[in-house]
Amino acid sequence: MANVILGLLLIRAMSQYDLVKAFEAGVSLFYSASSGSIKRALDGLLERGLVEIASQEEGGRGRKTYRVTAIGEAAFREWMLGDLVGGDMEAAALSRLYFLGHLPAAERPVVLERIQARIESGLAQLERLEAQVAAVDVPDELRDLAVYQRATLAYGLASHRFALDWFTQMHDEVGSREITS
Structure with a gap:
């Protein structure tokens, strides 16, 4: 899921809400994810330095917008060009095709x-x-x-x-x- 999120963020910077909507609008055809699993994956990407906070709204919820870092771009490219691993061949193939x-x-x-x-x-x-x-x-x-x-x-x-x-x-x-x- 982390690589799918990177691919979406390479299209444009997005908030967690935007990512959920992007999954619902297209990615869900081959990869399903809950809002909670997207949040956990996004937090992991942030921890590893693959994404960064591009902006954060003041007050209330403090909506954060995320973007891919140079390290994240390299990791995404490595994933795209790497071997397909995991049990779900269809999701692995279609996620790469999508991006x-x-x-x-x-x-x-x-x-x-x-x-x-x-x-x-x-x-x-x-x-x-x-x-x-x-x-x-x-x-x-x-x-x-x-x-x-x-x-x-x-x-x-x-x-x-x-x-x-x-x-x-x-x-x-x-x-x-x-x-x-």
Whole structure:
């Protein structure tokens, strides 16, 4: 979540309220967060020097506006260009795609290639599981359950294949766009 917040703050300086609204307006399509989790992530970014307070209103609530520091920009760039980690491949891929425009044009294909590699790895893992499952003799009393477990696996395979095709097409489009620009 911290990197998503950095990406949003690279668009413009925002308050915590603005960040919550930005999550609701677009980021929530691939990454959900509560106001409390955004606050905790923002506090952590502030502690680590990745963001700073750009302004603070006087009186009452003292609304603070945050902006990314140079260290935060470097950390964001490192995250964008780094390997996709964690269990939620879709959120990891889409969060980078959402902010791909922050990177120089020449680096965008690199991010898409890392996403493709992560999807290919997950697909290979599911295909190995599919081969193992196919070799299992399911007892009669578990056949109904096994049907839906295999359907779940089939969904995962189809989802990974779709994502791989989609990101491959995006990579090709980004590459050709960079060549013609």
